[in-house]
Amino acid sequence: MSAAEPKSVSIFDVAKRAGVSHQTVSRVINDAPMVADATRAKVKAAISELGYRPNRSARALAGGAVRSVTVLTTDTSLYGTAETLRGIEDAARAAGFTILISVLDPDETYSDSDILARLPHDGAPAIVIAHDETTANAMQALQKTQAHATVATGGEHLGVEQPASDWLVSLDDRTVAARATKYLLDMGHATVHYLAIPSKASRQAGWAAALAEAGIEAPPVVPSGWTVASAYEAAIELVADPDVTAILCGNDDLAFGVLYAAHRAGRSVPADLSVVGFDDSPLAAYHVPPLTTVDLDFRGVGRGAFELLRDKLEGGERPRPIWRSPELIVRETSGPPQRRLLKGLQCIHSSAEASRPRPRPGCSPASPPRPPKPGTPPSCPSTSDN
Amino acid sequence: MSAAEPKSVSIFDVAKRAGVSHQTVSRVINDAPMVADATRAKVKAAISELGYRPNRSARALAGGAVRSVTVLTTDTSLYGTAETLRGIEDAARAAGFTILISVLDPDETYSDSDILARLPHDGAPAIVIAHDETTANAMQALQKTQAHATVATGGEHLGVEQPASDWLVSLDDRTVAARATKYLLDMGHATVHYLAIPSKASRQAGWAAALAEAGIEAPPVVPSGWTVASAYEAAIELVADPDVTAILCGNDDLAFGVLYAAHRAGRSVPADLSVVGFDDSPLAAYHVPPLTTVDLDFRGVGRGAFELLRDKLEGGERPRPIWRSPELIVRETSGPPQRRLLKGLQCIHSSAEASRPRPRPGCSPASPPRPPKPGTPPSCPSTSDN
DNA sequence: GCGAGGAATGTTAGCGCTCACGGCGATCGT
DNA sequence: ACGATCGCCGTGAGCGCTAACATTCCTCGC
Numbered sequence: 001m002s003a004a005e006p007k008s009v010s011i012f013d014v015a016k017r018a019g020v021s022h023q024t025v026s027r028v029i030n031d032a033p034m035v036a037d038a039t040r041a042k043v044k045a046a047i048s049e050l051g052y053r054p055n056r057s058a059r060a061l062a063g064g065a066v067r068s069v070t071v072l073t074t075d076t077s078l079y080g081t082a083e084t085l086r087g088i089e090d091a092a093r094a095a096g097f098t099i100l101i102s103v104l105d106p107d108e109t110y111s112d113s114d115i116l117a118r119l120p121h122d123g124a125p126a127i128v129i130a131h132d133e134t135t136a137n138a139m140q141a142l143q144k145t146q147a148h149a150t151v152a153t154g155g156e157h158l159g160v161e162q163p164a165s166d167w168l169v170s171l172d173d174r175t176v177a178a179r180a181t182k183y184l185l186d187m188g189h190a191t192v193h194y195l196a197i198p199s200k201a202s203r204q205a206g207w208a209a210a211l212a213e214a215g216i217e218a219p220p221v222v223p224s225g226w227t228v229a230s231a232y233e234a235a236i237e238l239v240a241d242p243d244v245t246a247i248l249c250g251n252d253d254l255a256f257g258v259l260y261a262a263h264r265a266g267r268s269v270p271a272d273l274s275v276v277g278f279d280d281s282p283l284a285a286y287h288v289p290p291l292t293t294v295d296l297d298f299r300g301v302g303r304g305a306f307e308l309l310r311d312k313l314e315g316g317e318r319p320r321p322i323w324r325s326p327e328l329i330v331r332e333t334s335g336p337p338q339r340r341l342l343k344g345l346q347c348i349h350s351s352a353e354a355s356r357p358r359p360r361p362g363c364s365p366a367s368p369p370r371p372p373k374p375g376t377p378p379s380c381p382s383t384s385d386n
Numbered sequence: 387m388s389a390a391e392p393k394s395v396s397i398f399d400v401a402k403r404a405g406v407s408h409q410t411v412s413r414v415i416n417d418a419p420m421v422a423d424a425t426r427a428k429v430k431a432a433i434s435e436l437g438y439r440p441n442r443s444a445r446a447l448a449g450g451a452v453r454s455v456t457v458l459t460t461d462t463s464l465y466g467t468a469e470t471l472r473g474i475e476d477a478a479r480a481a482g483f484t485i486l487i488s489v490l491d492p493d494e495t496y497s498d499s500d501i502l503a504r505l506p507h508d509g510a511p512a513i514v515i516a517h518d519e520t521t522a523n524a525m526q527a528l529q530k531t532q533a534h535a536t537v538a539t540g541g542e543h544l545g546v547e548q549p550a551s552d553w554l555v556s557l558d559d560r561t562v563a564a565r566a567t568k569y570l571l572d573m574g575h576a577t578v579h580y581l582a583i584p585s586k587a588s589r590q591a592g593w594a595a596a597l598a599e600a601g602i603e604a605p606p607v608v609p610s611g612w613t614v615a616s617a618y619e620a621a622i623e624l625v626a627d628p629d630v631t632a633i634l635c636g637n638d639d640l641a642f643g644v645l646y647a648a649h650r651a652g653r654s655v656p657a658d659l660s661v662v663g664f665d666d667s668p669l670a671a672y673h674v675p676p677l678t679t680v681d682l683d684f685r686g687v688g689r690g691a692f693e694l695l696r697d698k699l700e701g702g703e704r705p706r707p708i709w710r711s712p713e714l715i716v717r718e719t720s721g722p723p724q725r726r727l728l729k730g731l732q733c734i735h736s737s738a739e740a741s742r743p744r745p746r747p748g749c750s751p752a753s754p755p756r757p758p759k760p761g762t763p764p765s766c767p768s769t770s771d772n
Numbered sequence: 773g774c775g776a777g778g779a780a781t782g783t784t785a786g787c788g789c790t791c792a793c794g795g796c797g798a799t800c801g802t
Numbered sequence: 803a804c805g806a807t808c809g810c811c812g813t814g815a816g817c818g819c820t821a822a823c824a825t826t827c828c829t830c831g832c
Binding site: 055060076082090101102103105113117121123256283288 | 437484491669671672
């Protein structure tokens with residue numbers, strides 16, 4: 001009726017109210033079968049009258065079904081991680097699971113017991129979203145100690161010992177990386193450069209494999225951090241080189257950084273330079289120009305990870321959720337390399353027509369009408385090619 | 387030595403091993419004062435030998451300090467939410483708190499008890515990241531029942547009853563919204579249009595206030611969803627209107643959508659159209675052209691929310707963390723409106739020089755060298771102005 | 773030298789829940 | 803009509819931990 005009672009209501013309160021034993025109440029709230037309908041109704045009535053809500057801690061302590069998953073990861077703000085988390089959340093929510101998240105510091109080294117300490121109790125189910133060394137180690141730590149219930153997303157390429165395959169849910173980004181590289185090569189690019197995110201080795205491996213298959217020696221990998229800013233810095237030198245005509249980037253953010261660097265260097269995309277990303281982040285299709293990238297169904301994989309875990313937990317072999325396979329989406333940052341004939345004519349109009357949004361690329365038929373500030377370099381690199 | 391024991395080790399195991407009572411062990415693991423140094427050392431040794439780790443559930447059940455926060459929110463993939471969460475995480479991790487996250491469905495209606503059921507137990511500390519109706523309601527539900535320990539981020543504008551101010555941590559985006567609007571007005575724009583995210587009313591209020599102060603009647607608000615795609619759709623009509631010269635967008639993603647729409651409509655930015663975003667997301671500075679936006683310290687606010695909560699929990703009045711105030715960052719998508727004299731000349735070269743990265747805007751002095759596909763509209767809207 | 777006082781440790785009683793049983797009445801087979 | 807069976811429900815114990823109190827031992831003041 002009025003406000004909340006001082007002591008929170010327990011199953012005993014409910015039991016007394018309903019005129020049954022506490023155990024019957026327990027059965028009702030756990031949907032156990034052996035309860036008469038009439039009793040069940042009485043108990044349910046008492047529950048709602050009293051505003052009873054089960055205490056998770058007590059439930060966990062008493063050894064009941066856990067109904068919680070701990071997600072271990074390093075950076076929740078990366079697109080891939082965030083989406084995977086989202087997928088796990090969606091599935092967990094639907095199944096009535098609570099999700100705990102434990103964020104690890106990528107720069108720190110954890111002992112196995114540090115990792116275990118992140119779980120609410122020993123043997124608690126966990127999912128690790130693994131895409132760097134820290135999370136890969138976490139995965140192994142859990143694998144070692146837990147009898148079951150560890151799932152990793154995207155860890156197959158991490159250079160650590162392969163866990164039992166039925167613990168692993170991952171996207172085959174290696175194959176698409178190769179496909180994307182081949183796509184660029186087939187278009188006539190002499191080679192493809194790779195701007196690497198920190199340790200997502202499978203993409204790099206796919207790239208290298210495609211190059212090897214084409215009998216091309218792989219140019220040195222250009223390392224970058226996870227941010228647009230770091231990609232921009234890392235790409236400055238690369239885009240300045242007119243012989244570089246195609247760059248495969250570890251993810252979309254890096255691609256945006258490269259695109260920006262290319263823009264500043266006065267190279268037009270895709271005429272002078274093709275850029276391909278990874279992830280198909282929401283912005284990719286709406287970038288100017290729209291980014292050629294790879295659709296990676298992180299959310300689906302997150303859901304898949306949760307379902308796998310639940311299978312392990314509850315035994316039931318439920319239908320596996322399927323997720324989309326990675327797929328190259330060609331938009332407007334990629335195309336055949338500019339023929340050498342046209343060299344010297346740098347600002348080339350891009351006319352590639354690709355998927356979905358079909359923009360009219362901007363153009364500038366006239367010279368700037370507004371007075372350029374003194375000291376401003378001519379906005380078009382025009383003739384001065386290096 | 388070898389693998390993990392079947393039963394997990396409890397304080398009793400540790401106590402036996404160390405030759406003390408279980409309570410002494412409890413005291414040690416809780417850093418209680420009344421323990422002799424020698425005993426403490428013995429217990430600690432036993433703990434590490436046995437690999438003991440406290441069970442959180444048991445601890446919570448027994449009424450110990452909780453050391454966990456539940457974060458309630460709707461969409462973890464939005465930039466603002468993700469960053470706020472990140473800030474909470476950072477602070478929580480440093481304080482040794484576990485964070486639980488509970489994701490609400492924005493389209494669903496929750497009763498108070500639905501919300502309470504998300505907590506591990508009655509009275510558990512919680513933070514809600516509020517920026518829509520669902521989360522605002524959640525905030526109220528918690529406020530009603532909990533004696534304390536509810537913090538909301540950014541809820542002051544939600545049109546719901548104002549909670550006690552010492553529960554609220556928020557960014558003053560209303561004031562910056564007004565400032566940004568005024569900035570555009572001062573530059574000579576006849577008016578400023580607003581592309582709204584779903585219910586972040588304070589930004590809209592700031593915009594409206596600035597317009598009112600300038601004696602300008604506010605044009606109708608253009609509603610949009612949270613995604614770039616929805617912003618693009620919503621802006622198509624707006625950008626087609628040559629009288630629209632300035633658009634303030636609810637966040638950066640929307641701004642990107644508008645920019646893309648403007649590009650497709652053949653309007654050049656900032657000469658024809660100024661676009662201002664909100665959030666200063668990582669990409670903003672590296673967009674082509676770099677986006678004028680508002681720096682919003684979500685991470686700082688997240689940390690602040692956690693610290694506030696901890697104050698309430700532990701009583702100690704620790705130094706409040708401060709976060710940056712919102713600040714307008716002028717980059718290159720905003721500038722004075724194009725003078726009417728130049729009308730008819732649509733593709734104008736943008737030459738605004740602004741903060742930080744100073745790119746050379748791309749230009750296209752020549753006509754397309756590559757054969758345009760048949761059916762492709764002329765890539766430059768040229769003379770055909772509508 | 774003896775009781776007061778305090779530091780260090782032990783003992784007891786739950787927290788709210790679930791598990792493993794055990795009891796009781798109604799139904800079934802023969 | 804009888805025990806065997808089954809559905810339904812209750813009892814007791816204990817999960818791992820902490821709060822509150824009880825106990826022991828040591829130190830100090832007069």
